[in-house]
Amino acid sequence: MRRLLALVIVALAPMGPALADETAELIGDVERGERLFQQCRSCHQIGAGADNRIGPHLNGIFGRTAGALDGFRYSRSMERAFGDGLIWDLRTLDAYIENPRALISGTRMSYRGMADPQDRMDLLAFLRDNTASPQDIPESAPTAVRREVDLPPEILAIVGDVAYGEYLASECLTCHRRDGGDEGIPSITHWPEEDFVIAMHAYKRKLRPHPVMQMMAGRLNDEEIAALAAYFAALD
Numbered sequence: 264m265r266r267l268l269a270l271v272i273v274a275l276a277p278m279g280p281a282l283a284d285e286t287a288e289l290i291g292d293v294e295r296g297e298r299l300f301q302q303c304r305s306c307h308q309i310g311a312g313a314d315n316r317i318g319p320h321l322n323g324i325f326g327r328t329a330g331a332l333d334g335f336r337y338s339r340s341m342e343r344a345f346g347d348g349l350i351w352d353l354r355t356l357d358a359y360i361e362n363p364r365a366l367i368s369g370t371r372m373s374y375r376g377m378a379d380p381q382d383r384m385d386l387l388a389f390l391r392d393n394t395a396s397p398q399d400i401p402e403s404a405p406t407a408v409r410r411e412v413d414l415p416p417e418i419l420a421i422v423g424d425v426a427y428g429e430y431l432a433s434e435c436l437t438c439h440r441r442d443g444g445d446e447g448i449p450s451i452t453h454w455p456e457e458d459f460v461i462a463m464h465a466y467k468r469k470l471r472p473h474p475v476m477q478m479m480a481g482r483l484n485d486e487e488i489a490a491l492a493a494y495f496a497a498l499d
Contacts, residue, residue: 291381296389299382303374309393317454318372325394327351329367336453338443340369356390357383373449412465419457421489428494431487434479441498452498459492 300309306318313320319335330337330345337345344367349355359366360383362376377383435451443452451459465471466480467488483491 291385291388293385293388293392296385296387296392299377299386300389302377306372306374309390315455317458321390321393323394324351324356325353325391329355338369338371340367341371353387353391356387360386369444371443371450371452412461412468412470414461414464418464418485418489419460421460421485423456423486423489423491423493425490425493425497427487428490428492431483431491432494435491435495443498451495454492454495456489456492456496459495460488463488463491 303318303321306316307321308314308316309321313322315332315335319332319337327350328345329349329351330341349367351359355366360377363370363372363374377386438448439451440448441452443450454462462471463480463483466473466476467483469477471477480488
């Protein structure tokens with residue numbers, strides 16, 4: 264029955280004639296979409312208890328105005344989309360997931376896009392399921408963002424020194440843009456501090472496979488990582 268729910272998207276989501284002609288074939292499998300959502304979990308949460316993290320939570324995304332979720336700090340580009348009245352429906356979400364920057368230039372979302380139409384429709388079926396019946400989602404799944412590395416509570420409790428983080432950030436800013444822009448290098452501006460700390464420790468332990476970041480993180484101690492997290496979270 265959950266798979267059949269995906270077919271309801273055709274009736275509920277506004278779309279142009281061209282997409283409507285293809286929809287019967289493309290709307291897909293909620294369970295497969297849940298597996299595809301693994302690509303999104305490092306930034307987005309969905310399901311029971313989901314919250315805003317690096318990206319906004321995606322519960323109830325269908326029918327929501329872009330940039331309208333209370334409590335999340337959006338990019339200027341997404342704020343413009345809000346002002347333009349962009350609504351997340353099957354058509355607009357499909358275009359955004361295929362190529363985020365083609366729909367919203369300047370978005371901070373670093374995901375490069377999902378090329379396969381069937382993959383997108385399966386993923387959208389899963390997102391639609393979490394819009395239609397979030398109360399039916401089990402508590403333990405698919406709430407997203409499993410920690411990549413378990414850190415002792417005392418490390419997560421370190422209060423970072425923003426001024427010290429600014430001093431340390433000069434090397435980071437040779438690649439990452441201070442204004443949150445993304446030109447091939449993911450944005451780290453406005454990340455939640457805990458997510459930043461976990462990511463840096465994952466690089467430090469070589470759980471994240473990026474040689475340059477592994478080297479950079481390996482030079483930092485716990486207080487320095489906390490300071491950088493505080494600095495980038497506080498940037499205007």
